[in-house]
Each structure stands twice: as C-alpha cells, then as structure tokens.
Amino acid sequence: MTPPRLEVPVDFGFTEEHALLRGEARRFLAERLPIAELRRRVDGGVRLDRDLWKEIAGLGWVGLVLPERHGGAGLGWLHLAILIEEMGRRLVPGPFLGSLLAGVALERAGDDAQRERWLPAIAAGETIATLALVEPGGAFEPDAIVASADPVAGGYVLRGRRCHVVGGADSDLVVAAFREPSGGIALFAVELPAPGVAVEEEISIDPSRPTARLAFDGVRVGADARLAGDGAGALAASLVRGCAALAAEQVGGAESILQLTRQYAIDRKQFDRQIGFFQAVKHPIVDLMCGIELARSLAYGAAAALDAGSPSGEVHARMAKALAGDVYAQAGRKGVQLHGGFGFTWDCDVHLYLRRALWSRPMLGDAIHHRKRLAGVLFGPG
Amino acid sequence: MARPEDATESRENAEFRREARGWIEAHKPADPGFKLPQSFLEVESERQFAFLRDWQRKVYEAGYLGLDWPAEYGGRSDPHKRQRIVSQELHRAGAPFMVNVIGLQWAGPTILAYGTEEQKRRYLKNILSAEEIWCQGFSEPGAGSDLASLQATATPTDQGWVVTGHKVWTTLAHFARWMILLARTDPAANKYAGISYFLFPMDAPGVTVQPLVKMTGEGGFNQVIFERAPMPHDALLGQLGQGWQIAMTTLTFERGAAEGTGGGSAASAGESVRAVAALAKRMRRDGRPAADDPVLRDRLAQLWIEEEALRLTGQRARIAGLNVDDRPLATRLMNKVVYSEFGQRLTELACEVLGPDAALWLGDPSAPDRAEWPRAYLNSFGMTIGGGTSEVQRNIIGERVLGLPKTK
Numbered sequence: 001m002t003p004p005r006l007e008v009p010v011d012f013g014f015t016e017e018h019a020l021l022r023g024e025a026r027r028f029l030a031e032r033l034p035i036a037e038l039r040r041r042v043d044g045g046v047r048l049d050r051d052l053w054k055e056i057a058g059l060g061w062v063g064l065v066l067p068e069r070h071g072g073a074g075l076g077w078l079h080l081a082i083l084i085e086e087m088g089r090r091l092v093p094g095p096f097l098g099s100l101l102a103g104v105a106l107e108r109a110g111d112d113a114q115r116e117r118w119l120p121a122i123a124a125g126e127t128i129a130t131l132a133l134v135e136p137g138g139a140f141e142p143d144a145i146v147a148s149a150d151p152v153a154g155g156y157v158l159r160g161r162r163c164h165v166v167g168g169a170d171s172d173l174v175v176a177a178f179r180e181p182s183g184g185i186a187l188f189a190v191e192l193p194a195p196g197v198a199v200e201e202e203i204s205i206d207p208s209r210p211t212a213r214l215a216f217d218g219v220r221v222g223a224d225a226r227l228a229g230d231g232a233g234a235l236a237a238s239l240v241r242g243c244a245a246l247a248a249e250q251v252g253g254a255e256s257i258l259q260l261t262r263q264y265a266i267d268r269k270q271f272d273r274q275i276g277f278f279q280a281v282k283h284p285i286v287d288l289m290c291g292i293e294l295a296r297s298l299a300y301g302a303a304a305a306l307d308a309g310s311p312s313g314e315v316h317a318r319m320a321k322a323l324a325g326d327v328y329a330q331a332g333r334k335g336v337q338l339h340g341g342f343g344f345t346w347d348c349d350v351h352l353y354l355r356r357a358l359w360s361r362p363m364l365g366d367a368i369h370h371r372k373r374l375a376g377v378l379f380g381p382g
Numbered sequence: 383m384a385r386p387e388d389a390t391e392s393r394e395n396a397e398f399r400r401e402a403r404g405w406i407e408a409h410k411p412a413d414p415g416f417k418l419p420q421s422f423l424e425v426e427s428e429r430q431f432a433f434l435r436d437w438q439r440k441v442y443e444a445g446y447l448g449l450d451w452p453a454e455y456g457g458r459s460d461p462h463k464r465q466r467i468v469s470q471e472l473h474r475a476g477a478p479f480m481v482n483v484i485g486l487q488w489a490g491p492t493i494l495a496y497g498t499e500e501q502k503r504r505y506l507k508n509i510l511s512a513e514e515i516w517c518q519g520f521s522e523p524g525a526g527s528d529l530a531s532l533q534a535t536a537t538p539t540d541q542g543w544v545v546t547g548h549k550v551w552t553t554l555a556h557f558a559r560w561m562i563l564l565a566r567t568d569p570a571a572n573k574y575a576g577i578s579y580f581l582f583p584m585d586a587p588g589v590t591v592q593p594l595v596k597m598t599g600e601g602g603f604n605q606v607i608f609e610r611a612p613m614p615h616d617a618l619l620g621q622l623g624q625g626w627q628i629a630m631t632t633l634t635f636e637r638g639a640a641e642g643t644g645g646g647s648a649a650s651a652g653e654s655v656r657a658v659a660a661l662a663k664r665m666r667r668d669g670r671p672a673a674d675d676p677v678l679r680d681r682l683a684q685l686w687i688e689e690e691a692l693r694l695t696g697q698r699a700r701i702a703g704l705n706v707d708d709r710p711l712a713t714r715l716m717n718k719v720v721y722s723e724f725g726q727r728l729t730e731l732a733c734e735v736l737g738p739d740a741a742l743w744l745g746d747p748s749a750p751d752r753a754e755w756p757r758a759y760l761n762s763f764g765m766t767i768g769g770g771t772s773e774v775q776r777n778i779i780g781e782r783v784l785g786l787p788k789t790k
Binding site for chain 2: 006008009010011012014016018019022255262265266273274276277279282283285286287289290293294295296297298300301316319322323367368371372374375378379
C-alpha cells in the first residue's frame with residue numbers, strides 16, 4: 001500500500017461565510033467569556049451554565065455540523081474548525097466536545113427514528129449529550145473496546161466502564177460503544193440518569209473541562225437504544241472528526257498563550273530593557289508562532305479534506321492532532337517559563353491553558369499514538 | 383472512497399497539471415553521466431552549467447516558465463497563478479532545477495517591482511530564457527547578518543558610477559552576466575539611507591571572480607573583488623538611497639522562495655520524506671530492514687507530519703481568511719526558516735538511516751545512493767545560512783510579525 005495522495009482542496013473550500021463565523025464567535029466570546037469571567041466560574045466551581053449552553057445552541061453552534069433536517073445548521077468541518085479554534089482561545093468551558101462527537105455518532109449510526117428522537121434536542125441545547133470513549137487503561141480505538149452488550153429479551157444488557165467523559169456528570173444522554181457476542185462493535189445511546197449507570201465526577205487537571213467516570217453495571221436497555229447502523233464505522237468517523245476538531249481547539253489555545261507571552265515580553269523590563277529584546281526570549285516566541293501556524297494548516301487541512309470527502313481525511317486528522325497536541329503543550333511549557341516568577345503563580349493565566357493542553361494532548365490519541373499509525377501508512381505493510 | 387484528483391482543483395488547472403506532467407515526463411533530460419549539482423549552490427563546471435541552461439531554455443520555450451510574469455516582458459500573464467503547478471510537477475518528476483534561480487526568484491521580481499520600463503524590457507525575458515544568468519552581490523566579509531553595514535561603494539562619474547569593494551558567497555558569479563548589487567552611495571548618511579541598488583554588468587573591467595570551496599569540497603560560489611569597476615547611469619534600480627528598502631523586498635522574495643520556479647532543492651516540498659522512507663526499506667539495521675525500527679519510524683512519521691504542514695501552509699498563505707488577521711505576513715515570512723530547517727533535519731535523519739555507511743563520501747563505489755544523502759545534509763547549511771541565517775530570520779519574524787523589541 002502506498003500512502004494516499006494527500007488531498008486538500010487548493011482553496012481549502014474557504015468562503016466568506018467562514019470569516020463571518022469567526023467574527024461572530026470572536027465578538028460573542030470576547031463579550032461573554034473574558035478570562036476574568038472564566039476564572040470566576042472556575043474558582044466558584046461552576047460546572048455547567050445551562051443558560052449559556054442554550055445561548056450557544058441558539059447561535060447554531062451546538063448543531064453546527066448536524067443536518068438541517070435534524071435541527072442542525074448543516075455546515076462543514078472547516079466552519080467547525082474555525083469556531084472551535086475561537087472557543088479554544090477563550091477556554092470555553094462546558095460539554096461542547098462531548099456533545100459534538102455524540103452528535104456525529106448518532107447521525108452516522110442512528111436510523112431516522114433515532115436521529116429524529118435525539119438530534120433536534122441536542123442541537124437546540126435542550127439535551128446535553130456526550131460520547132464516552134476511553135476505557136480504563138486508556139484504550140479508545142474501536143478494535144480495543146472490551147465493554148460488552150449482551151442481547152436479552154426485549155433489549156440488551158450493557159457492561160463496562162468509561163472514563164474522562166466530557167460533561168459526563170451533566171449529560172442527559174450518553175453514546176458509547178460496546179462489543180457484541182459476534183465480536184462486532186455497536187453504539188448504544190443511553191438516557192441518563194439510568195438504573196445501573198453510576199456517574200462519578202472526576203477531578204480534572206483542567207477545571208474548565210469537567211469530566212466523569214461512568215460505570216455500566218449490567219444496565220438493561222431497550223432494543224431501540226442500539227444505534228441501527230455500522231457502529232465501528234461511526235465510532236471511527238467520530239474519532240477522526242474529533243481529532244480534527246480537537247486539533248483546531250488546541251491551535252486556538254496555543255494562540256492565546258502566544259499572545260499572552262508576546263505581550264509580557266513587551267511589557268516586562270529587566271536589565272533596563274524589554275525582555276523581548278533578548279534573543280533567548282524572542283526566538284522561542286517566534287518558534288512558538290511557527291509551530292502554531294504549521295499546526296493550524298494541518299487543522300484546517302484536515303477539516304477541508306473531511307468536507308471534500310477526500311480519502312486523506314483520516315491521515316490529515318491524525319497529523320493535525322499529533323502536531324497540535326505537541327505544539328499546545330510546548331506553548332504551555334514555554335509560556336509559563338517566559339513569564340518567569342509570575343508564570344508560576346495561580347494569577348498568571350498561562351497555566352489555565354497549560355492545563356487544557358495537558359488534558360487534550362492524550363485525549364483521542366497523543367502524537368506517539370498517531371505517529372505509530374501514520375508510520376504504518378507511510379511505510380506500508382512489510 | 384477515492385476521488386479524482388481534479389475534484390480538488392479547478393478543471394482547467396487539473397488539465398494544465400496533466401499537460402505539464404506529460405510534457406515533463408517526455409522531455410526531462412536523461413542522466414548525463416556526470417555528477418549534477420544538488421542545487422544552484424554548487425554549479426561548478428561548464429558542462430554542468432550548459433546542461434542546466436539547456437533545460438531551463440527548453441522549459442521556457444515550451445511555455446512552462448514565466449507564467450505569472452507579464453507577457454510584454456516575455457512572460458505569459460497567466461491569470462491562474464499556475465507557475466506553482468509547474469514547480470510541483472518538476473519537483474515530483476525529479477527534474478533538474480532552473481539554473482537562473484537568482485534571476486527568476488530575486489532579480490526578476492525586484493525589477494518588476496522597481497524597474498523602469500526600459501529596465502524591464504532589457505532584462506526580464508533573458509532571465510526566463512536563461513540567456514543571461516544573474517548573481518547577487520549583497521554579503522561582504524564584514525557584512526553578513528548585519529547586511530546594512532556593507533562597505534562597497536559606488537562613486538558617481540561622468541559616465542555613471544565606479545564600484546570598489548568585496549562581495550562574498552556569490553553563487554553563479556562565474557557564469558553570470560549581471561549582478562544585483564548593493565553599494566554605498568552616501569557614506570555620510572546613516573547606514574540604511576546610504577545604500578543604493580544596482581544592476582551591475584559582470585563583464586566590466588576591474589571585476590575579479592575568485593572561486594570559494596564549500597565544505598562539501600565543491601565549488602559553485604565565489605568572492606568578487608571590484609576595483610573601480612564602471613557601470614552606466616541606468617544601472618541604478620529605483621531611487622538613489624532606496625537600496626535598503628528594495629533589498630528587503632528582494633529578501634522577502636528569497637525567503638518566500640520555496641514555491642518558486644525550481645525543482646530539486648532541499649527546500650522543496652513534496653516527496654522528500656517518502657524518499658527517505660524508501661531508503662529505510664533498502665537499508666538494514668539490526669539484521670532487519672531499517673524501516674522496521676520503531677524509533678526510526680516514529681521520527682520519520684514526525685517529519686512526514688511537518689512536511690505536509692509546510693505544504694499546506696504554503697497553500698493557506700494565499701487565502702486571507704485562513705490567516706490570523708493581526709499577522710497576515712506570518713506564513714510568508716516564516717517560510718524560509720521552517721523549510722530550510724526541515725530540510726536539514728530530514729537529510730540528517732537520512733544519514734542516520736544509512737547507519738555506518740553514512741561515513742562514505744562522494745566517489746566511494748560502496749556509498750549508498752552515491753553519497754547523495756550526506757552531500758545533501760552538508761549542503762543544507764547553505765539553506766539555513768544563505769539569504770539570512772535562521773537566527774536573523776527569527777529576529778525579523780519576531781520584530782516584523784510579532785512586534786517584539788528590535789535587536790539592532
């Protein structure tokens with residue numbers, strides 16, 4: 001097998017609409033979620049603001065990539081990348097990522113009745129949904145799932161555990177993959193709370209992204225909880241899209257660290273000079289910018305490839321997640337360091353981004369994970 | 383779910399790409415049987431030069447060079463920006479590079495931007511056809527990274543000017559008909575305002591070209607000594623004292639040159655990582671194909687990611703809405719430093735893939751791939767140093783793009 005030709009439309013499929021969405025998102029978030037407001041929520045232990053969530057849904061963001069016939073905006077992944085990049089710049093708290101991926105999984109694996117039952121409510125912000133991916137031990141790709149679904153009269157019994165579930169403690173609906181006796185993977189949608197589903201809040205390194213552990217301890221669900229379509233395919237598609245989306249969010253967060261650090265290097269004086277004068281400070285900031293721009297290209301490229309239905313979508317999404325994850329973490333490390341003593345304090349905003357970077361780097365696979373799979377494509381079998 | 387390639391570019395561009403690919407495959411010169419330079423930095427011999435000049439002329443005459451240049455100066459005024467497609471196809475085919483690269487990428491665009499009508503008509507067509515080769519006289523022994531401290535002088539005479547001074551790293555000077563030259567015209571002015579930009583005739587008396595030997599052992603660049611070497615009034619480009627400003631324009635072309643008109647150089651995007659992957663399949667490590675080594679696989683996968691990111695960044699740089707609005711220059715100005723450093727890391731990794739055989743040099747009969755990988759690695763420093771070192775590039779990006787305090 002030779003590597004796929006990496007195809008992204010030469011114009012990225014970009015239109016003026018994308019710029020409008022970016023402007024709208026930037027204005028809204030600057031007004032509603034300045035960093036002081038984010039800190040107020042984090043310090044106050046606010047896990048979910050349903051009013052804000054409904055407002056965001058009202059802007060069309062929650063259902064952005066869902067089909068219009070199911071209440072979504074019917075827009076593409078480049079739109080989503082631009083939106084979530086802006087959200088990443090502001091560390092927007094809440095269940096957006098989980099909701100996004102649950103929507104993708106439901107849309108891909110559900111039949112019409114299942115889509116109609118859940119998607120419009122998700123897009124409207126009335127139902128908060130999440131996709132529960134990670135099993136204890138860290139596995140999340142379809143071939144590694146050990147949780148089981150056993151058929152019984154009138155439905156199934158689900159057994160298994162998931163952790164790091166975004167918005168898990170606030171979700172009304174959880175979508176998760178289970179292995180069936182045939183060995184295949186099926187997706188199930190379980191409305192919460194449900195008997196037998198234990199939800200335990202995790203203490204997340206990133207206080208702006210609350211997560212939970214879920215235990216399915218012999219949970220009985222009806223036959224209609226099993227999504228009708230190809231579960232493994234829908235899960236794989238959700239992971240690819242999650243990588244593209246999370247990469248764009250990481251780019252946004254890294255961009256904020258760059259802006260904070262750049263400003264600090266201009267404002268802070270030592271040895272009678274602005275510290276940004278010194279090349280030991282200046283050059284790492286430049287390297288940070290270069291890394292961000294490269295990761296941004298891959299994030300947009302992955303989104304554009306997905307929109308174009310290009311066969312390179314998965315390769316591009318894995319590349320984007322690998323590079324953006326590392327760039328964000330490096331931005332956090334350099335950002336704290338270049339802020340000196342102030343950087344080590346709770347008051348400096350950089351650590352809020354560093355925490356998000358450390359949360360999101362391993363989720364949906366870190367660079368080591370993706371490079372291993374990319375090498376398989378680059379070198380081919382044998 | 384494969385899609386046809388033309389689904390991702392316009393039908394006419396895809397058609398043009400197919401035509402260009404077909405033409406290149408049909409006309410690409412065969413291996414001449416002697417060592418070819420890896421880039422324009424090491425064109426040593428007359429036969430190498432003649433081989434490369436013939437190829438550029440052939441490409442131009444077939445209509446595949448100067449597409450973006452105005453038709454009245456020998457170009458084709460192509461509205462579709464399709465020179466890039468030709469460059470990609472030349473690189474993909476492993477075709478030789480365009481030998482008049484300094485004319486094509488730096489002198490030509492600068493003359494287009496600042497030249498008089500007469501200058502444009504005089505110089506541009508012969509750049510495209512490789513009829514007249516160009517070299518660049520910017521750096522001096524005492525003026526490298528601090529280019530503005532240059533000391534060569536141009537003194538006015540009745541017939542024009544006479545130049546006295548010493549330029550170094552003058553690639554292609556031994557084949558060049560013209561030089562883009564920076565010289566001081568007002569020693570009393572501050573170091574930026576005292577510089578002017580000239581189009582200097584290399585056949586003038588008082589010019590001595592002396593070859594320098596690169597660390598690869600190859601020639602190809604030179605130093606040039608000027609002893610009261612004359613040039614006419616109309617050798618001046620732009621206004622008197624405008625030289626620094628024009629030079630910055632030239633360097634922007636140079637630093638954004640990765641997508642220019644070449645094939646072949648280490649700074650080209652494309653199939654380079656795949657070539658190293660193919661090398662790893664041929665080489666052995668621990669008694670198995672080197673391509674089975676998990677550490678090597680991981681490192682090459684990282685470079686594959688970066689190579690694709692570079693390619694897409696070049697593509698994205700042309701779409702205003704996909705660049706961060708407060709630094710539109712970022713993706714263009716970072717091009718030189720990220721491409722050249724990528725090329726250096728890739729060729730260095732290729733040497734590691736070779737294992738102990740990386741120790742063999744040009745001419746050894748057992749050297750894998752005739753030692754082109756170690757040669758490419760050593761040559762990669764020409765890219766990270768030439769045209770402004772990576773360190774100076776970082777100053778420029780930090781100051782011009784990010785607004786950090788100036789180093790000067």
